[in-house]
Amino acid sequence: MADLKLTNVGKTYGGAVNVLNDINLDIKKGELIVFVGPSGCGKSTLLRMIAGLEKITDGELQIDGQVVNDVPPAQRGIAMVFQSYALYPHMTVRDNMSFAMKLAKKPKAEIDAAIENAARILQLDDYLDRLPKALSGGQRQRVAIGRSIVRDPKVYLFDEPLSNLDAALRVATRIEIAQLKESMPDSTMIYVTHDQVEAMTLATRIVVLANKGIAQVGTPLELYERPENEFVAQFIGSPAMNLLAGEIIETGAVTKVRLDSGLMVASAVPTQTADKGLKVNVGVRPEDMVVAAGDAIYEGTVKFTEALGEVTLLYFETPVDGEPMLAKLPGIHQGLRGSTVRVCAAPEKVQIFAGGQSLYYR
Amino acid sequence: MHPALLGVITIVIGVSGCVGYFYGANLLLDKVIFPARGPNMGRNINRREMIRPWIFLFPAMLGLGLYLAYPVFATLRLSFLERGAGDVYTFVGFKNYVQMFAEDKFMEALRNNILWLVVVPAASTAFGLLTAQLTDRLRWGNFAKSVVFMPMAISFVGAAVIFKLIYEARPEDVAQIGVLNHLYLTFGGDAPQQWLTIPFWNNFFLMAVLIWIQTGFAMVILSAALRGIPEETIEAAVIDGANPFQIFFRIKVPQIMSTIVVVWTTITIATLKVFDIVFAMTNGQWETQVLANYMYTKMFVARDWGMGSASAMIIMLLVMPILVWNVYNARKEMR
Numbered sequence: 236m237a238d239l240k241l242t243n244v245g246k247t248y249g250g251a252v253n254v255l256n257d258i259n260l261d262i263k264k265g266e267l268i269v270f271v272g273p274s275g276c277g278k279s280t281l282l283r284m285i286a287g288l289e290k291i292t293d294g295e296l297q298i299d300g301q302v303v304n305d306v307p308p309a310q311r312g313i314a315m316v317f318q319s320y321a322l323y324p325h326m327t328v329r330d331n332m333s334f335a336m337k338l339a340k341k342p343k344a345e346i347d348a349a350i351e352n353a354a355r356i357l358q359l360d361d362y363l364d365r366l367p368k369a370l371s372g373g374q375r376q377r378v379a380i381g382r383s384i385v386r387d388p389k390v391y392l393f394d395e396p397l398s399n400l401d402a403a404l405r406v407a408t409r410i411e412i413a414q415l416k417e418s419m420p421d422s423t424m425i426y427v428t429h430d431q432v433e434a435m436t437l438a439t440r441i442v443v444l445a446n447k448g449i450a451q452v453g454t455p456l457e458l459y460e461r462p463e464n465e466f467v468a469q470f471i472g473s474p475a476m477n478l479l480a481g482e483i484i485e486t487g488a489v490t491k492v493r494l495d496s497g498l499m500v501a502s503a504v505p506t507q508t509a510d511k512g513l514k515v516n517v518g519v520r521p522e523d524m525v526v527a528a529g530d531a532i533y534e535g536t537v538k539f540t541e542a543l544g545e546v547t548l549l550y551f552e553t554p555v556d557g558e559p560m561l562a563k564l565p566g567i568h569q570g571l572r573g574s575t576v577r578v579c580a581a582p583e584k585v586q587i588f589a590g591g592q593s594l595y596y597r
Numbered sequence: 598m599h600p601a602l603l604g605v606i607t608i609v610i611g612v613s614g615c616v617g618y619f620y621g622a623n624l625l626l627d628k629v630i631f632p633a634r635g636p637n638m639g640r641n642i643n644r645r646e647m648i649r650p651w652i653f654l655f656p657a658m659l660g661l662g663l664y665l666a667y668p669v670f671a672t673l674r675l676s677f678l679e680r681g682a683g684d685v686y687t688f689v690g691f692k693n694y695v696q697m698f699a700e701d702k703f704m705e706a707l708r709n710n711i712l713w714l715v716v717v718p719a720a721s722t723a724f725g726l727l728t729a730q731l732t733d734r735l736r737w738g739n740f741a742k743s744v745v746f747m748p749m750a751i752s753f754v755g756a757a758v759i760f761k762l763i764y765e766a767r768p769e770d771v772a773q774i775g776v777l778n779h780l781y782l783t784f785g786g787d788a789p790q791q792w793l794t795i796p797f798w799n800n801f802f803l804m805a806v807l808i809w810i811q812t813g814f815a816m817v818i819l820s821a822a823l824r825g826i827p828e829e830t831i832e833a834a835v836i837d838g839a840n841p842f843q844i845f846f847r848i849k850v851p852q853i854m855s856t857i858v859v860v861w862t863t864i865t866i867a868t869l870k871v872f873d874i875v876f877a878m879t880n881g882q883w884e885t886q887v888l889a890n891y892m893y894t895k896m897f898v899a900r901d902w903g904m905g906s907a908s909a910m911i912i913m914l915l916v917m918p919i920l921v922w923n924v925y926n927a928r929k930e931m932r
Contacts, residue, residue: 324830
C-alpha cells in the first residue's frame, strides 16, 4: 500500500562488476509490476535491492516518499515470496506465518487473527499444524504467500514464485495470485519472472530489463502492440517477432518500405519526409502473418511445420546467416511442408525500427 | 632379510591374496558350482547371484567376528570367572561385579566418567558450533578452521604431553615453563600450583585436552551442516526481522539439529572410552580415575582378569544405548 520510487538506481559488485545502471521507475500504489528479462539481466538483483537483501550501490530508493537505502529489510515494510518458498522447515505452517509477528512482539490475539485471516484467504486452515515437508509444492507456495500477507506489508515482492511448480499447478497458482491481487486492490506488488505468460496476465505494467537497464515500461498490451525497440519486440510474444531489413521509400501517415527481397510493405507507423531512404528493420509478429492474396511481405519455402492443433507454425527456409522467419497460422494446415508460401500482414501490425528503436516513439 | 623388502613382500602377498580370493571365489561360483549352462541354467544364475554378495562380505565378517564379536563374548565369560591358584578358573557368578561396585576407586571412576560425559560433549559441540559459525563468513575462516582442526591429527597421548607442559609447575624461584602457572602468577597468583593434583578440578584440566581435540571434529561436521542450510530461509528470516542471534538460534540451529545430535553422541562415545589422556597425565591418581583406565589397571596391572572384564562390560553397557541412538540419527540424517 505504498508508492515506490527508484531514482538512478544502480548495482556494482565489488566496485568493478556493474550489473544494473540508471534504473528510474515510479511505481504507484496498488500496481502489480512485473520485471521480466533474459537470465542474468539483473531482475532478481533489482528485486533484492528493493527488499534490502542487496545493497544499493548507486541512486536512491524511496518507499512512501522515504529514502530507504540504508533501512534494514524488516523495517522497509516489505514482504518477499521466494522461488524456493524458503519456509522454515522445522516450524509448522502456523509458526512459519507467525514468526515475523512474534519477533515484533505483537499480542497473541492479533497474531492469531492475522493467521486466521491469511489461512482463510489461502485455504490453509486444515494445514496450520503441519510441517512444510508434509505439504505439496503448491501448498508450500501458498504458505509462503501467507507468511507475507500476515505481515500486512506495504509492498509484496515475488521472486519467480511459480518456477518450482509443475505446469498445471503453475496455471492454477497464477490465477490464485491474480485473485489475491484483486482482493487486495491497494497493495503494491512487484513480481519477477522469466515467464511471459505470467507477465502478460498478471501485470498492471511490465518492466523489461536488458543490458543493465530498462528496455521498456508499459502495460502488457503496449509492450505487445507497440514495442519501443527490437529487443522488447522480440522478447515479448512467442515465437519472437520476425524482422526484415529494408529501406523506406515512401513517407507519410502510411510508410512504405522496400524490403531487401524486393517486396513492398506498408506500415501504419507514420514517418517524415526526411526519413526517405532510411535503412530500417520491419517487424511483423508470426501470428499477424496471413496467407492471403494481396501484397506479400514475404515469400519462401516452408522448411518444416509444427502443428499444435490450435495453431500451425511454419518455419521458412532462411539463408545461413539470415534472421529466422516464422508464421503462425490459426487452425490446422497440412501439407505445406516444402511448398512455397506467400504471406502478407495488415499495415497496423507492421512495426518499423531504425537503429533498433521503433520509429513510432519519436 | 631387510625389513623393507620383507614389508614389500608382505604387501604383495596380501594384495594378491585378496585379488586371488575374490577372483578365484567368483570363478568357482560361475564355472563350477552354478555354471550358466545345462538344464538348470536359469535357476543356477539366480542362485549364484544370491550367493555372490556373501563372497564379498565374508572376509569383513570373518575379521569383525574374530576380532570384535568373539572378544565381546569372551570378555563376558571372563567377567563371571575368577582365577585361582595354578591358573584354574572357576565360575563365581556376579561376584566380580559385586566386589567392583563395593570398591571406592570404581565408584570414583564411574562418577568421573559421568562428569566427563556431561562436560566434554557439551563443551566440544558448543565450541565447534561457535567456531563453525564465526569462521563461516571470514576471509581467513578456512585458515582458522584448519588451525582448530589440527588437534584432531594429534594422538591423545601426544595431546596429553602438550597439556602436561601447559600445566607444568616449577619451584617458585625458577621461571615457569607451564603457560597456566605463568598466567596464574602474572594475574596475581601467590605460588605455582600443581594443577593436576587438585582433586575435582583436575578432572576439568584433563577434560580440556579432549575438548581441545574434539572441537575440531565438531566444527568440521557442523560447518558443513551450516553451509547446507538454504540461504533463502535465512534471507526470509532477515526480512521477517530476526536479528543475528535469533537467526542463529531459531533458524539455523533447529535446521541442523539432527547433525548436532550425531556430533554430540559421537563425542559422547569417544568420551566414555577415554583412556589415554588419563593414563598419560595422572594414571587415575588424585581422584581422576575413569572407567577405561580402571579396567586397564585391573586387567593389565593387577592381572585380575575377572574384575577387568567386568568393568569392560560396564563400559560396553554404557556405550551401547548411545551408540544405537547415534547410528539411528546418522541413518536418519542420510535419508
